[in-house]
Amino acid sequence: MKFSPKVQGLIEAFKCLPGVGAKSAQRMAFHLLERNRAGADALSEALSVAMRDVGHCRQCRNFTEADVCDICLSEKRKQSGLICVVESPADVIAIEQTGEFQGRYFVLMGHLSPIDGIGPGDLGLDVLETTLQQDNVSELILATNPTVEGEATAHYIASLAKDFNVSVSRIAHGVPVGGELEYVDGNTLSHALSGRKNY
Amino acid sequence: MKFSPKVQGLIEAFKCLPGVGAKSAQRMAFHLLERNRAGADALSEALSVAMRDVGHCRQCRNFTEADVCDICLSEKRKQSGLICVVESPADVIAIEQTGEFQGRYFVLMGHLSPIDGIGPGDLGLDVLETTLQQDNVSELILATNPTVEGEATAHYIASLAKDFNVSVSRIAHGVPVGGELEYVDGNTLSHALSGRKNY
Ligand SMILES: [Zn+2]
Ligand SMILES: [Zn+2]
Numbered sequence: 001m002k003f004s005p006k007v008q009g010l011i012e013a014f015k016c017l018p019g020v021g022a023k024s025a026q027r028m029a030f031h032l033l034e035r036n037r038a039g040a041d042a043l044s045e046a047l048s049v050a051m052r053d054v055g056h057c058r059q060c061r062n063f064t065e066a067d068v069c070d071i072c073l074s075e076k077r078k079q080s081g082l083i084c085v086v087e088s089p090a091d092v093i094a095i096e097q098t099g100e101f102q103g104r105y106f107v108l109m110g111h112l113s114p115i116d117g118i119g120p121g122d123l124g125l126d127v128l129e130t131t132l133q134q135d136n137v138s139e140l141i142l143a144t145n146p147t148v149e150g151e152a153t154a155h156y157i158a159s160l161a162k163d164f165n166v167s168v169s170r171i172a173h174g175v176p177v178g179g180e181l182e183y184v185d186g187n188t189l190s191h192a193l194s195g196r197k198n199y
Numbered sequence: 200m201k202f203s204p205k206v207q208g209l210i211e212a213f214k215c216l217p218g219v220g221a222k223s224a225q226r227m228a229f230h231l232l233e234r235n236r237a238g239a240d241a242l243s244e245a246l247s248v249a250m251r252d253v254g255h256c257r258q259c260r261n262f263t264e265a266d267v268c269d270i271c272l273s274e275k276r277k278q279s280g281l282i283c284v285v286e287s288p289a290d291v292i293a294i295e296q297t298g299e300f301q302g303r304y305f306v307l308m309g310h311l312s313p314i315d316g317i318g319p320g321d322l323g324l325d326v327l328e329t330t331l332q333q334d335n336v337s338e339l340i341l342a343t344n345p346t347v348e349g350e351a352t353a354h355y356i357a358s359l360a361k362d363f364n365v366s367v368s369r370i371a372h373g374v375p376v377g378g379e380l381e382y383v384d385g386n387t388l389s390h391a392l393s394g395r396k397n398y
Pocket of ligand 1: 061073
């Protein structure tokens with residue numbers, strides 16, 4: 001015996017969400033049916049609208065419902081000559097929130113992962129090459145994650161950028177500000193040591 | 200700076216789900232936009248269909264898109280004279296899966312909780328009273344959860360049932376079958392001791 005077909009259908013549909021198994025899917029379905037039907041209708045509508053209208057910015061690949069996103073449209077940002085390469089749209093938000101960066105972005109939407117069949121084409125690196133070729137880019141800042149895949153991706157893009165007249169940098173890795181040495185993992189600590197600067 | 204309006208709208212909409220905060224909502228939105236648009240469309244449709252069509256069974260209050268659910272429609276189950284009172288639709292599934300129970304259910308859709316303003320009316324106990332009055336019910340099995348609220352709810356329903364010619368029982372609590380004493384919490388263990396039976 002199962003739930004009635006439309007309840008069961010809703011539970012099944014929730015399993016498309018990352019990290020949502022049978023139990024969570026059931027909890028979500030019951031919660032909405034019992035306590036928040038308005039929220040459920042809003043979610044249904046937001047999903048349908050986003051899937052229909054949201055695509056990738058033609059220049060930076062970030063999610064946007066426009067052809068070119070607001071950041072790429074900014075003449076001031078373009079004139080900075082800076083492009084920061086990140087793995088995900090969330091990284092763009094994180095960097096924007098520092099208020100320190102006034103350039104443009106290039107969002108890979110992932111990282112190189114041969115085991116998952118994700119190659120340079122899947123990360124839109126041809127688009128990045130075109131930008132390096134056509135625009136007056138002075139510096140490419142590689143801000144991929146400090147993971148094995150992120151480092152490999154940074155390395156690949158750095159070698160790709162050699163063909164263009166652009167300086168390439170990598171964001172600094174080390175002990176987080178406010179962090180205590182004692183609680184920092186060994187890998188980060190060795191990065192912090194080898195990357196030391198004169199005081 | 201935020202994401203584009205329709206991406207931001209999707210992230211906000213996901214926060215209506217239980218246990219989903221800003222970070223998870225973002226992860227869900229990105230996952231669907233990037234990797235599973237078909238799943239997102241299916242979820243949108245399932246939500247809309249379920250919210251439109253799924254209501255409560257007029258007799259047992261379980262979720263169903265029919266007026267009266269399949270279990271309540273069964274003449275054989277009605278003739279058993281048994282009604283098992285549970286807190287949630289998931290409890291019905293759990294009991295059905297044992298294959299041991301051939302009666303009907305009454306689903307409270309919660310438990311008495313004065314602090315949350317949930318009283319007897321919110322649990323549909325007037326509907327249960329009508330059933331006890333009209334149908335030939337021989338035994339009411341209280342299978343609410345062994346929590347403070349579940350026990351209070353069971354107690355309330357037991358006293359309410361006194362007005363009708365029906366015997367009332369409570370499911371047994373104790374050490375789970377296959378469980379090891381060592382790992383059973385003290386409260387369960389004292390239940391198991393006080394509820395001991397002759398061997
Ligand atoms: Zn853009
Ligand atoms: Zn029913």
